[in-house]
Amino acid sequence: MMGWTTLLLALREIRRNLMRSFLTVLGIVIGVAAVVTMVTLGNGATQSVSDQISSLGSNLLMLRPGQRMGHGSSGAPPFKAEDAAAIKAQVGALKAVAPSVSRTTVVVVGTRNWATSITGSNEDYFIAGNWTLTEGRLFSTNEERAGKAVCVIGATVRKEMFEAHSPVGDTMRIKQFSCEVIGVLAAKGQSAMGRDQDDTVVMPLRTVQRRLTGKTDISTILISMMDGASTEQVINQITALMRERRKLTDNEDDNFSVQDTKEIAKALSGTIGTMTTLLGAVAAVSLLVGGIGIMNIMLVSVTERTREIGIRLAIGALEREVLLQFLTEAVVLSAFGGLVGLLLATVTCYGLASMLALPLIFSPGINLMAFGFSAAIGVIFGYVPARRAAQLDPIDALRHE
Amino acid sequence: MSDAEITVEPDALIQLAGITKTYGHGQAALEALRGIDLSIHQGEFVAIMGPSGSGKSTAMNILGCLDTPTSGAYLFEGVHVEHLSRDQRALLRRHYLGFVFQGFNLLARTTAQENVELPLLYRGETAEARHELALDALRSVGLEEWAHHTSSELSGGQQQRVAIARAIVTNPKVLLADEPTGNLDSKRGHEIMELLVGMNREHGITILMVTHEPDIAAYAKRAVHFIDGQIAHDALNGNAP
Numbered sequence: 161m162m163g164w165t166t167l168l169l170a171l172r173e174i175r176r177n178l179m180r181s182f183l184t185v186l187g188i189v190i191g192v193a194a195v196v197t198m199v200t201l202g203n204g205a206t207q208s209v210s211d212q213i214s215s216l217g218s219n220l221l222m223l224r225p226g227q228r229m230g231h232g233s234s235g236a237p238p239f240k241a242e243d244a245a246a247i248k249a250q251v252g253a254l255k256a257v258a259p260s261v262s263r264t265t266v267v268v269v270g271t272r273n274w275a276t277s278i279t280g281s282n283e284d285y286f287i288a289g290n291w292t293l294t295e296g297r298l299f300s301t302n303e304e305r306a307g308k309a310v311c312v313i314g315a316t317v318r319k320e321m322f323e324a325h326s327p328v329g330d331t332m333r334i335k336q337f338s339c340e341v342i343g344v345l346a347a348k349g350q351s352a353m354g355r356d357q358d359d360t361v362v363m364p365l366r367t368v369q370r371r372l373t374g375k376t377d378i379s380t381i382l383i384s385m386m387d388g389a390s391t392e393q394v395i396n397q398i399t400a401l402m403r404e405r406r407k408l409t410d411n412e413d414d415n416f417s418v419q420d421t422k423e424i425a426k427a428l429s430g431t432i433g434t435m436t437t438l439l440g441a442v443a444a445v446s447l448l449v450g451g452i453g454i455m456n457i458m459l460v461s462v463t464e465r466t467r468e469i470g471i472r473l474a475i476g477a478l479e480r481e482v483l484l485q486f487l488t489e490a491v492v493l494s495a496f497g498g499l500v501g502l503l504l505a506t507v508t509c510y511g512l513a514s515m516l517a518l519p520l521i522f523s524p525g526i527n528l529m530a531f532g533f534s535a536a537i538g539v540i541f542g543y544v545p546a547r548r549a550a551q552l553d554p555i556d557a558l559r560h561e
Numbered sequence: 562m563s564d565a566e567i568t569v570e571p572d573a574l575i576q577l578a579g580i581t582k583t584y585g586h587g588q589a590a591l592e593a594l595r596g597i598d599l600s601i602h603q604g605e606f607v608a609i610m611g612p613s614g615s616g617k618s619t620a621m622n623i624l625g626c627l628d629t630p631t632s633g634a635y636l637f638e639g640v641h642v643e644h645l646s647r648d649q650r651a652l653l654r655r656h657y658l659g660f661v662f663q664g665f666n667l668l669a670r671t672t673a674q675e676n677v678e679l680p681l682l683y684r685g686e687t688a689e690a691r692h693e694l695a696l697d698a699l700r701s702v703g704l705e706e707w708a709h710h711t712s713s714e715l716s717g718g719q720q721q722r723v724a725i726a727r728a729i730v731t732n733p734k735v736l737l738a739d740e741p742t743g744n745l746d747s748k749r750g751h752e753i754m755e756l757l758v759g760m761n762r763e764h765g766i767t768i769l770m771v772t773h774e775p776d777i778a779a780y781a782k783r784a785v786h787f788i789d790g791q792i793a794h795d796a797l798n799g800n801a802p
Contacts, residue, residue, distance in 0.1 A: 165685075172675075176669075467666060471666050472679070474627060474660050475654065476684075478652070478683075479647065479651075554627050555622055558662065558666065
């Protein structure tokens with residue numbers, strides 16, 4: 161009486177107590193679903209970040225005044241447009257250098273208001289950011305030099321302010337001045353930080369400096385390197401140039417920082433990975449609790465079925481046959497729970513991924529692992545009750561009320 | 562008692578010699594059996610009688626290989642079984658013994674058919690053979706029509722007949738019945754006894770039956786009386802049906 165027959169017996173037992181079997185496996189179902197959902201969504205978030213790296217444009221550096229961390233960032237002198245020009249002229253292997261300054265301001269079209277981020281920069285900004293147009297055109301070098309009131313808007317601004325009709329040629333009012341919409345940028349979606357990158361308006365740098373900030377300061381210089389350029393070498397060159405331009409002596413620290421956006425994205429991916437592991441571990445605990453639930457019910461079941469076990473032993477069941485039967489019941493229950501958990505996880509992931517705008521990445525590894533783990537839980541937590549059943553004395557078991 | 566001291570009766574199916582059973586140790590020790598000698602031959606129908614505490618249930622457990630004696634020899638078809646391991650005794654029960662209990666002891670929420678198939682399952686019979694043999698056994702107790710009813714849908718008498726079907730489905734050498742009519746009214750009790758007498762007479766199954774009711778014991782061809790852990794009286798019943 162091995163193999164197939166044992167499985168048949170186990171299934172019969174589970175069917176005999178359908179409601180209880182269902183409640184027993186609920187813990188496993190939830191545990192498996194939680195683990196798989198957490199890990200799948202975590203992988204989606206990581207994927208989203210690495211998508212972001214490529215949408216940032218390859219080999220992008222960000223030059224900012226002050227140090228990234230610690231003191232000194234507030235007092236550091238800002239950059240000027242001339243710094244950007246110097247970098248473009250003196251550092252090799254660069255594709256684009258975009259000095260930029262940003263302000264959050266309300267824009268008005270007719271009766272509509274929208275608070276958005278207005279960035280002043282040059283044509284290189286679109287190269288560095290990997291932006292493409294869906295309508296209209298970008299501003300020209302002449303418009304940039306003259307500080308013309310023209311702007312290129314992001315997909316979100318277009319949707320909020322103009323709805324269906326084409327905005328090219330229309331004007332938007334920004335504070336005290338009007339500006340002509342000359343182009344619409346293709347949508348990029350959320351940034352790695354969760355910011356909507358399409359909620360933006362880009363204008364010539366000079367226009368923003370004159371009409372919005374009233375200063376010639378710039379906050380960030382975006383630098384895009386040629387493919388194959390050595391990031392380290394470029395950073396060293398920029399650092400040396402900036403130290404010279406800012407007249408820093410040898411014993412003074414840099415009062416600016418050059419960040420490799422790839423490094424930032426990598427760090428972010430790492431953080432998300434850690435979070436995923438942590439959440440997965442918490443979910444794994446619930447899987448363990450589910451296993452204890454199975455052990456509990458199996459122990460109750462053994463007590464309740466003492467007479468039945470007595471009958472089986474009396475008519476000649478061997479110890480290992482009874483052990484195997486109860487163990488199989490536990491494993492079938494937990495494996496079934498695991499399977500239902502995987503289904504639940506698939507549904508949950510599908511729903512949550514579309515809600516959180518994350519890519520859905522099906523990973524066979526985590527699904528197999530969660531299923532295998534749930535089956536293993538059946539073996540581990542089913543063993544004690546099964547052994548108790550197998551070692552019952554048939555005479556006592558038959559007398560049991 | 563060592564094996565050497567037993568005089569083997571070659572034609573006996575079951576032979577007990579100097580069987581004792583003591584529960585507990587020292588002062589608290591309780592001697593349930595105090596030297597039982599008993600021979601049972603193929604085809605006998607033996608009623609084991611006695612007041613409660615006389616040791617008849619203990620003797621029955623030892624005869625049914627559910628328990629082992631403290632000392633003495635137990636020969637089953639000439640083979641010593643008193644020192645067999647738990648699993649060896651299980652195999653002996655599986656292949657040679659059938660049990661009928663006072664409380665029927667059918668599996669709950671399980672059909673009569675499945676109950677009768679249970680011992681065949683442990684013997685590794687195929688599904689087809691199980692099905693056929695179980696139906697045959699149910700037919701012989703007159704419950705063929707009830708094969709697909711669960712035990713809760715059957716009356717007490719019917720349940721005991723299913724239990725008998727389960728006990729004989731493996732075609733055992735010996736059927737051990739422990740107060741088989743104890744939970745039944747007198748009419749159903751007599752029906753069950755008629756059935757057992759039929760099994761004994763037509764199929765030649767050896768039956769050992771514990772009972773304390775004289776009118777039930779009257780169906781047996783031989784009555785063994787236990788008192789204080791010993792056999793007080795062992796006689797053939799000339800009036801048995």
